Amino acid sequence: MDQQREILDGCRRNDRKSQEELYYAFYPAMFSLCKKFFADEHEILTALNNGMMRVFKNIDQYDPRRGELFNWMYTVIRNACLTMIRDKKPETTQELKENMSDISQYDPFRSSEWDDIFHYLDQLPPATRAVCSLFYLEGFSIKEITKETGMKDGTVKWHLNESRNRLKTIFVKSKEL
Incomplete structure (x- = not known):
């Protein structure tokens, strides 16, 4: 000390x-x-x-x-x-205005090791990666992410949905190997 x-x-x-x-x-x-x-x-x-x-x-x-x-x-x-x-200006400004309960309950990294998590994150676009990391790895709420990144609620929700969809595809491909 x-x-x-x-x-x-x-x-x-x-x-x-x-x-x-x-x-x-x-x-x-x-x-x-x-x-x-x-x-x-x-x-x-x-x-x-x-x-x-x-x-x-x-x-x-x-x-x-x-x-x-x-x-x-x-x-x-x-x-x-x-x-x-x-x-950075996010490359995507699409918004998703649906119920987020399924996204908040789904944690794509629940049973992953850190090397795997970094491998999966590397396959996401930068803004989607950042939102995914803040939500799933750092425990930020959608409101907190909105405040910290300057994105709209709908944009944050879109990135979470996009990360979930992309990660599901990646997980399926990795299990096939």
């Missing part, structure tokens, strides 16, 4: 070595987080680096009495991913 405090103190002083230590200490977990939202390695690293820059810039806002450093960093980096998604 003292080592973490020393690293954080160094980050507050803009010490590059401390920032590098913090970056690499959390790199695997934060890379996996960004991989939930982006398939392209360049986008994954851009989101991760943008998020870490926010961590370094706002390190004074971290309060250990309010929670673990990991959780705070996770939230900051997830928000950096959401900012990248929001800044």
Whole structure:
């Protein structure tokens, strides 16, 4: 715990070595987080680096009495991913205005391993991937996704329906192999 405090103190002083230590200490977990939202390695690293820059810039806002450093960093980096998604214009603006009870009850990743989940997510278009990750993997509600991404409710529902339909096809194909 003292080592973490020393690293954080160094980050507050803009010490590059401390920032590098913090970056690499959390790199695997934060890379996996960004991989939930982006398939392209360049986008994954851009989101991760943008998020870490926010961590370094706002390190004074971290309060250990309010929670673990990991959780705070996770939230900051997830928000950096959401900012990248929001800044991109979604390629699809179709809307779905039907009852979502079947989508909220269906979890395509319920019995999947992380390697499989990333493989399945890689096959979804970027905006659909992001909405799917937020809903099924991060536990966001449709309203929360709408707020975070700037999409309309119907567009979020369409992406969830699209991800469910595409993933069903992918699961069927993978079982045939």
